[in-house]
Every structure is written in structure tokens, then in C-alpha cells.
């Protein structure tokens with residue numbers, strides 16, 4: 001086979017989406033990854049949440065996140081049709097709730113920050129929160145709703161991107177890339193997440209996230225449709241309910257290099273926070289505890305575009321937002 005136009009190193013959702021798009025435009029593309037979709041994409045919760053993931057001082061990242069969020073509906077529709085697969089894309093919205101008066105003050109502070117940025121969020125009393133998610137604990141003091149913060153199932157997303165890419169002729173090379181100069185391609189796209197800094201001088205570092213998957217009893221849908229994020233004694237937890245009965249509970253944030261150990265403390269802290277907010281979670285089946293590595297960067301924003309090496313294009317460092325930023 002002659003050399004491809006583009007070699008994409010890394011078959012997570014970002015690399016797969018780039019490969020799909022390049023092949024749609026007529027380029028010959030190879031994705032180099034021993035096991036596509038098995039890195040951070042497999043562990044991610046899948047929140048498409050530019051508002052509730054907005055942080056002080058990250059306005060440029062917010063603009064990118066909002067631009068990608070705008071593309072999600074059309075992207076999801078096109079990808080579902082191209083792959084013949086359901087992505088588990090849900091637009092029920094997100095509730096951010098407070099477990100104490102101090103936590104509520106913090107949410108009110110966030111609300112003022114969202115207001116200054118023109119981000120839509122609606123303040124709610126505890127009673128209003130419970131009317132939207134009746135399984136919330138009585139101790140919830142109040143919170144706010146970000147109706148535009150949605151979700152997708154990242155595992156389904158990765159499978160669908162893989163299928164859509166294969167359908168337009170993307171070739172998959174299951175060897176582990178060792179060095180970029182070994183790749184015989186006109187252009188190389190580096191989408192290797194936390195492994196990117198092994199290939200090029202890019203400031204990407206691993207930020208570990210432990211995350212749980214639980215299942216509603218009897219295989220039914222969880223008793224809440226919105227994503228619930230909570231502040232409890234200043235710690236944050238999120239619960240992401242899927243239509244198929246799964247609830248994802250996450251996530252820790254730890255700077256421990258490439259360590260992906262699931263620890264008793266990690267699981268304990270996540271479960272305690274989740275059960276404090278939605279007590280019924282205690283009766284759910286715990287089906288998975290895993291840890292992934294977010295590709296962090298100095299300013300928490302991704303590294304995108306041409307590099308000093310004229311053959312190399314970076315598409316990495318998506319940190320907490322890789323699923324949201326996939327369309328853009």
C-alpha cells in the first residue's frame with residue numbers, strides 16, 4: 001500500500017473524528033493505535049457541559065467549548081446516520097446542587113460568574129431541585145439548572161466514530177507507534193492524549209480521574225434524567241444517568257503521573273458523595289470502578305494546530321473537555 005496522506009497517532013474520540021473528517025474529504029488516512037477507544041475516551045463521563053465546566057480565568061477555553069457545543073446536535077445526527085449507531089446523546093440538561101449553606105453560597109458565586117459571561121443558568125430552591133430530580137436527598141439546599149449542558153455516552157461515541165471512519169476507508173494500524181519519524185505519511189496528527197509528550201515536545205501531563213459505573217436495580221432507567229452535579233462540603237461529584245440504566249459517578253482529580261490504580265479511598269469518596277446527594281444510589285449495582293488519565297495542559301486548553309515540525313499537527317491536551325470538543 002502506498003503511504004497515506006495522513007497518519008493519526010491515537011485512536012481516541014479526537015483522533016477518530018479527525019480521521020473520519022479527513023477521509024470524508026478524500027484523504028488517505030491511517031489511525032495508529034493498538035486499541036482504539038481504550039484510553040481516556042473509554043473512562044470519560046461524557047458531559048457536554050460548557051457552563052458547569054466553566055472555570056474562572058478560562059474564558060478562551062470557554063469560547064472554544066461553546067463553539068463545539070453548538071456543533072453537537074448536527075454532529076451527533078450526522079455520526080449516527082454515518083455509523084448506523086445510537087450515541088446515547090441526551091439533552092435533558094444539568095442540575096448543580098448544594099448540600100449545605102456554604103456550598104449554596106459557592107453555587108451563587110458561580111451563578112454570578114456565569115451571568116458576567118452571559119451563560120444561561122437558572123437559580124433554584126431546594127424544592128425546585130427536587131421537583132426536577134425527585135431522588136435528591138432532602139438535605140439539598142438549592143442550586144441551579146444549566147439546561148444547555150448535555151451528555152453523550154463516550155464508549156458509544158468511540159464505537160460510532162470507529163465505524164464511520166472505517167466506512168469511509170480509514171485504515172487501522174494496530175501497532176504501537178514508537179517514534180513519529182517511523183511513520184510514512186505526508187502529515188502526522190498527534191492525538192495521543194497523555195502519551196503525546198513522548199512523541200513531541202508538548203506540555204501534556206496526566207491528571208488521573210477515578211470514576212464509577214453503577215446500574216439501576218431491575219435494569220430500568222435511573223430515577224433521574226438530568227445530569228446531577230453536586231457540591232458537598234466543597235467537594236464536587238457528578239452523576240450522569242444514561243438511558244440504558246447506567247449511572248456514571250465521577251471523578252477524582254489526582255496528579256500521580258501515569259498511575260491508574262483504583263483506590264479504596266477514591267471509590268469510597270465518590271460513593272459517599274454520590275449517596276449523600278442521591279441516597280438511592282446505595283442500592284444500585286456497582287458494575288465498574290476505573291481510572292483514566294486526562295491530558296492536562298498548563299492553561300487547561302487543548303494544543304491544536306501546526307507545530308515547529310512542519311509535518312506534525314497537534315490535536316491533544318483536551319484535559320476535562322475531550323468529548324465536548326470532539327466536533328470542533
Ligand code: GLY
Pocket residue numbers: 045047053209250251294319320321
Ligand atoms: N469532565 C469531567 C472530568 O474530567 O471529570
